[in-house]
Amino acid sequence: MENKMATYIRLTDYKSSDEKEQEFFNPENRYKAKQEDFSNIPGNYIAYWLSDTVINHFSKNIFLGNEVITREGMATADNDRFLRYWNEANFNDIGFNLQTIDEANKSHKRWFPYNKGGEFRKWYGNNEYLVDWQNDGYGVKNNIDQKTGRLRSHNYNGEFAFQKGMTWAALSSSKISVRFSNYGFMFDSKGAMGFSDKNIEYFIALINSCVGMKFLEILAPTVDFKVGDIIKIPLIKHKEEIINTIVKTNISIAKQEWDSREISWDFTKNELIKHKNDSKIETAYSNYCDYWREKFNTLHQNEEELNKLFIDIYELQDELTPDVELKDITILKNETKIIDNELVFQADEIMKQFISYGVGVMFGRYSLDSDGLLIANIGQEVPPSTTFEIDDDNVIPVLEDDYFKDDIASRFVQFVKATFGEEDLSENIRFIENSLGTTLRKYFVKGFYEDHLKRYKKRPIYWMVASPKKGFMSLIYMHRYEADTFARVRNSYLTEYIAKLEAHKETLTLTTSSDTASNADKKSADKQMKAIDAKLKEIIEFDRDKMMHFAQNPTEIDLDDGVKVNYCKFRDILYPITGLCK
Template sequence: MPTFIKLTDYNSSEEKEKGFFDPKNRYVAKQEDFGKIPGSPIAYWVSDRVKEIFEKSKKLGEIAEPRQGLITGDNDRFLKFWYEVDIYNIGFGFSNREEAKESGLKWFPYNKGGDFRKWYGNYEYVVNWKNDGNEIKNFIDNKGKQKSRPQNVSYYFREGLTWTALTSGPFNLRYSNKFIFDAKGPMLFSKIGNIKYLLSFTNCIVTNSFLRILAPTMDYNQGPVYKIPIIFPKSDSTKQKIEELTQECIDISKEDWDSRETSWDFRTNELVRIMNYEFLMLNESKKNNSKSKIQNLTLETIYNRYCEYWREKFFKLHSNEEELNRLFIDIYELQDELTPDVPLDEITILKEETKIVDGDLVFNKDAIVKQFISYAVGCMFGRYSLDHEGLHIADMGVSIEEANSKFNIQNSTFTIDDDNIIPVFEFDFFADDIVSRFKEFLKITFSEKTLYENLSFIADALGKKSSESDEDAIRRYFHKEFYVDHVRRYNKRPIYWMFSSNPKGAGAFNVLIYMHRYYPGIVAKIRTDYLHPYIDKIEFEKNRLQQSIDNDVLSGQTLKKAQNTIDKIEKYLIELREYDVKLKYYADKMIKIDLDDGVKVNYCKFQDILVVFDNKLCTESETEE
């Protein structure tokens, strides 16, 4: 019989040389044994028990159907992130193609694979499937050949499991219902029900050990998935236990996914949610002086409760995954080969908010505080409201009054910016300056009595410098870093746009607008109501400082600081006057935008006056072959 030496677990040539002489890496295998595994891979290291499982068990494809989905032919044209388009033109919750067609809506939820994530999530895209995909189905090239490939359309909108076909990590599936799906985000449809059992099985260590044999290159297409051997437990109680644990895993993962504003089921920021919960508990309690206790709740206190809450969720999910591994190892009788252990870094919630350090879960305070700040900006623009959960304004052409009326809001808890323009300057010269609005948001969500404690907590989380005050640190973040974070958070399709005199951002002049509240006259308003007054204000400041210097009022460090400010303002004035010319050009054009075109098309209509966060944004093509 042939002898095989397994060296694939070694990286360097030196390690491979040592491993070559290690007896534990030597395997003797019969040629005919390879045929017991579908596809006859040369898996010489496989045990007799695993060979028996492959030989005697049903294949997953016999009880469930793995299917590839739609190839659009042009993703830039037909796919959008859900937050780019009008929320009321997205068809959530349809069970079949007929219902979707009759709705007359254009966009529908779309599975496209995505990052390593188990149980629930990666739901970011929508696809143009208006009139049962008529535009996609008739998408042809200049030679009359169809460019798109709608596959398995009868499976669209059905309940199933979705996964990422090509990944560098373990095989990972997520529950999916009422979606269209992609070729790179294929789906598995059960013929016999038991969808929760199949989800836990496909996410467990047993399945991943089988796929290392069937798909050693980690290309998890429908072929290898079809061949996975499936065994059901003999005991109904075991099956029930597996399904209960699986539902808990789905629920925890969904709660994590929906806690971020890039989920379409986002309700409110987590710190605000916990604050509201604490307020409710204290308000309902019979303790005396509950009002004063509410006013003494600080952001740091709420942050600590956030960490307690999500730490418990994280380790509950970890415990469930290890218990599921244990159950499946028992079902497959692989106790001698596999352990149920799950590394903490393979738990796929809180990836942004935490990191694993020395085997423990450590929270990223800055990420959590930045989520809170982002939500605050959303409330400033009216995307969200403190008066109800979920989206407030996410469609175009709706006034603040109309939106408030829709949600029966007569007096807003926090006022929406009326002209959809928020200044983000190095100097505070406007009443609706972003730092001033943020301080007002803190007073309302927490208390005016704890404002300075909360500002200090936020400044420290943002990396306050020793030379800065708390407010200066927060202003620096808004001026130099907020937009970078926003672009990253929204996958390079920002919904808040920064008009800036410096294309790299953090210019002499910066204002934010909300794309969904854009109107053709907004550029002219930015120019006349913000740029021109700002030029006047900093010129006045320059003259005031110069007069103080000329009159010998200043000396020492104060004099030096004043001169440096004058020098900076002079540079700013050159930049601002050049920007004024550009703004006038675009203001005169009175450009219209269409949310259905998405961020990329609309943003590039203003590329000379907006922050350029990606030099390829207005030139690249994302055509799918």
């Protein structure tokens, strides 16, 4: 049968029926194609709008799969049981940087890094999860459905476990984002991987480029990027050395940015301390912005250069431009916004990260004397001497007033003094508060914990003991938890706070009955007394009905159970987390 030319009308870019009807007669929406052209495209997609150049690339039958092996990852069939965010576990129980299953087994570790897709992010990052692979994954491999007797989990990575390669999220809202994954990871069905004995950087660059995305718009039109679609991208290798060099720079920038936050297991210290060169936080902030603006611009320029290189290699100058929108650069998403096509740093977020690091130093999670984690395991001893004194009882009160010497707002001021000195302390506190838009105390009472829950994706490492109306609050550090921790909270802080409030009320009573006090002072004292009465009523009921029980019944926790299980044991006395405890 003669292969005749057919005419197609493409209206998929128009949403309403009126638009489609109006554009039906627009000649720019008409395409001509032969049936045999579709046979050159893997899957025989009826992609009638493709140019001869694109069809020709498919017809050469040289694809990414010639040099890259892709594998769909594991399905544990019970992620609540077998997966954790890395900060939930004892750090010493995590096996990092292992290269084979044999090494993992010999390490006697329980938890191992696990690629699971994640947010839209190129080059490096989204390293958040761990999988329970103790004893060669015995638990996962024996996850039997009790009703049917069938094995629920499958696809255990095999020989590709712990190998370096590239990874991406299987599902996306728009574009694909591929990242380098070093040795030491297992991977999930939602975090597929690709492997090659050649330089993986070239393939990462191709898929992340506008050229790679153009091919994937054909191969994966539903933005479900399956392993079988990735390997069908036409492959032309040219200018490899230049491209690989650019990609290594991109990976380095993205890794440095990922590790700049405490949600990375390779985090060392807060960025403001890294960029400090005098006694002013404002200077450190300015240095931070200058440094990361340059890194952002370099990454932006590199992505556009890679697009240009691949457009030239694939001869698609008439179809694509190398331009990359600033919003599509996938670093500094928390710290910046794109406003009027300009990169604008968010001082409040950067100060919040500094504050979070400060709280970590108070609890001993971090230290000003060393990089990275200090205390990150249950039962770990607290060092006897550090530059900034670690809270001795693992309880830091978070209150509207300064009633305790280790009150969180007061201790943070001391932390600022320890890191930036005493000379500009007042100016530094003022700069932080101006950036936050509120006082430090109000931020700690009203905003800090919600930010902590967001930062740690509702798996907090600091737990907030909180009465229902937040009249009493105090933080504890999960990795320093002991069975008598809540008894300590009650005996040393809650009951003491009640006594302090009652004493304050007595002082106010003297003012209201004083012959020498002004009417304004008496009115103010009376108002304060009513507020204290309401607070006392709430706190005393909280103590009697909730706190006393946990103080008198010491309870152990096992970090391997995860935050969800452990936090919810104490839900009656802890800050409520929406959706965590059901």
